């Protein structure tokens with residue numbers, strides 16, 4: 385048995401034991417795209433941060449959440465977690481990322497949801513989105529087309545530290561939109577052009593008309609910050 389087979393067999397067994405469909409989804413995706421970045425998107429810090437988000441969103445927001453945009457959505461892990469949580473009432477998730485390598489991986493990871501017309505991955509710069517008039521179309525799983533209408537009911541951006549012009553992105557979001565934002569103080573990472581030193585600075589960067597949650601999550605090398613609220 386080679387290493388691939390070994391891990392495949394173990395994940396297969398765990399998927400059966402836990403009954404959690406995401407394990408099978410990950411196994412299928414990593415078999416087709418054996419990219420170390422996919423493992424990176426599921427490392428313990430990433431999963432802890434996304435789990436924190438889902439838990440606090442459940443406490444702060446009133447379901448159903450309708451159409452959700454996940455910006456900087458990477459390989460679609462957060463969308464998969466949200467769509468797996470029936471309690472949240474997410475009808476549709478659109479994962480938007482500027483990197484064209486992300487959409488095919490995210491579509492495969494979320495294949496179960498694609499087949500129900502509930503998930504779409506799109507290659508776009510989040511800074512150029514028009515939240516009122518953009519229309520996204522994806523497969524409905526029955527050979528037809530599902531429309532992912534704007535405006536979204538919830539906008540999530542866990543990649544705020546990646547935005548070189550945060551005010552331009554933030555100001556384009558319609559006032560009153562429900563938001564979940566994460567940033568961090570991991571200044572040492574070269575791709576992080578917009579880190580914040582603390583929660584106060586993050587709150588100043590993203591002023592909310594109604595703040596439902598604001599806290600920090602200390603991780604091994606950095607601290608992650610999260611705000612849930614309505615755009616001011």
Ligand SMILES: C[S@@+](CC[C@H](N)C(=O)[O-])C[C@H]1O[C@@H](n2cnc3c(N)ncnc32)[C@H](O)[C@@H]1O
Pocket residue numbers: 430433455456457458459480481482483486508509510511542543546547
């Ligand atoms: C490293 S990943 C995720 C990091 C983030 N801290 C998280 O946990 O979700 C950052 C993602 O944001 C994407 N990204 C960066 N700038 C973007 C932009 N302007 N529009 C859309 N996606 C962007 C990158 O392509 C990448 O997939």
